Amino acid sequence: MNLKIFSPFLLSFAIVVFATACSKSDDLWLMKQNCIGCHNLVPVCVSLGTKNAKDWKITIESMKRAGAKIQNPDIDKIADFLSRQKPDSADFCK
Numbered sequence: 403m404n405l406k407i408f409s410p411f412l413l414s415f416a417i418v419v420f421a422t423a424c425s426k427s428d429d430l431w432l433m434k435q436n437c438i439g440c441h442n443l444v445p446v447c448v449s450l451g452t453k454n455a456k457d458w459k460i461t462i463e464s465m466k467r468a469g470a471k472i473q474n475p476d477i478d479k480i481a482d483f484l485s486r487q488k489p490d491s492a493d494f495c496k
């Protein structure tokens with residue numbers, strides 16, 4: 403194998419993996435930042451797997467009406483993040 407040719411691919415692959423891992427924890431941080439305070443994560447955890455991104459968006463918008471200080475661009479990010487979580491494997495629910 404010619405490492406000189408191969409290494410740029412390896413490097414870009416590593417960067418993609420790293421970036422993906424970081425954005426994942428960013429979303430988690432964002433969700434915790436916005437969704438803990440009025441209640442803990444129990445109401446969030448019991449709803450995992452029952453809502454798609456659109457349903458979560460509606461829920462989060464109703465949290466905003468209840469007084470949650472959530473930035474509009476973050477609503478979609480949190481909704482998307484929560485719609486991808488599985489009830490039995492989400493670390494933040496253990």
Ligand code: HEC
Nearest residue numbers: 436437439440441445446449461462465468469470471480
């Ligand atoms: C300003 C306070 C506040 C914040 C911040 C807040 N919530 Fe709530 N949440 C409430 C209250 C009050 C209830 C119970 C009344 C209700 O159901 O609307 C509730 C209930 C819920 C429920 C259960 C009822 C339902 O509609 O399914 C879920 C799920 C939920 N919150 C998710 C979230 C998420 C996700 C976030 C972060 C984006 C969040 N909450 C942030 C106040 C808040």
